Amino acid sequence: MTDTTPTPPATPKGPVEALRRHLVIRKDTLAIGAACGALLACAVLIPVAVGQNHLADHRAAALGKQAAEHRAELKQATKTAYDKGYAKGDPGVLDLPDLTGEKLQLAIDTAKALGHDAETTTPTNLTDSDLTLDAAGGKVCAQKIDDATGTVTFLAVPTYIKQCPKGSENALMPKMPKLTGRSLDKAYQSVVDSLGMTDGTYSGVTVKAVYADEDTSDASEDDYREDYRVCFQSPAAGAPSKGPDSKVTLWVTEEDSCPKKKGGYLDPANDPDAPKPIGEGTYIVGDEIEPGTYKTDGGDNCYWARLTSTSGDLDAIIANGLPQGTGYVTIAPSDKAFETSGCGDWTKTG
Secondary structure (H helix, E strand, O other): OOOOOOOOOOOOOHHHHHHHHHHHHOHHHHHHHHHOOOHHHHHHHHHHHHHHHHHHHHHHHHHHHHHHHHHHHHHHHHHHHHHOOOEOOOOOOEOOOOOOOOEHHHHHHHHHHOOOOEEEEOOOOOOHHHHHOOOOOOEEEEEEEOOOOOOEEEEEEOOOOOOOOOOHHHHOOOEOOOOOOOEHHHHHHHHHHHHOOOOOOOOOEEEEEOEOOOOOOOOOOOOOHHHOEEEEEEOOOOOEOOHHHOOEEEEEEOOOOOOOOOOEOOOHHHOOOOOOOEOOEEEEEOOOEOOEEEEEOOOOOOEEEEEOOOOOOHHHEEEEEOOOOOEEEEEOOOOOEEEEEOOOOEEEOO
16 A cells, blocks of 8 residues: 655754744744745845844843943932931931932932932033933933922032032022012011021121111011112112022111112212312302202302303403392303302202
8 A cells, every 4th residue: 555645854954954943932023033034035035133132132141231320329329328427317318429420320329229219400501301312311400309299409510620610609599589678577578488598697688778877777677678678789680599598698778669779879078079069159060060950949148150260350251140039040061160159059960
């Protein structure tokens, strides 16, 4: 009897068999192997796929090494925190050591390992994408903990920036509040609320008079603060502060409105640089009296005269007057002299 069982096809030998065996081992390249219609195509495509897998293996190994190094650094950082006793009242939360200059990711992981939430910000001329594009992930320039929430904020820059921006230590501090236009007592409260000056003495706040001739010595007393208005402040509103360590200067007045600039005088007569009133007498124009317009409140028998000379002759009079009450006179640059009597003081108005 003839055996009619089909004879199985011969098992391929050589390179084809080797490729098939490789396809069984490398299942991720089966699709490429199935698409191969000829030995030549498979011989080209499969080594490429194998090479890509080898690259992926090398990358995974490198990332694994970096992760191991990172875990070691994190372990050392947290150990340092425990060794130095950065313990808070909550046993599950520890204060952070100073992490400025450290890798950003290490700082974030250290904060979380010590029980803090962490967030990141950048200087105003950078964005978070600048950190994302940095292969090393950025470095810490400053840190600040919110005492109320325990959240730590890291100010970070890309590692290719060799030096942190000037003032990084203050970049996370609150901005100066607007204090002008407020009563002094409300300005003090704003300093407490915004900057955290809670020592009760406001030692960082200096109060000065906006007018040079105004006495504000009682402005720092609790009972009188509400009587004073803040006209100017330094630093300006919106400027960076140093938080509780800030130094703030306020210029105040008891007047209902503020002047356009500080350092003036409530009474112009107190200004040593102000023109002196012109009393009774004869004055040489340009030497003893300036050309311009002058005012007087007048007086009994008030008389004034603009003169071409001091000879006393009647023809030397350019103009004269006998004002009753308030009087005005405009002295020209071409006048030689000005004479006045019985008018009290003349004050220059223009």
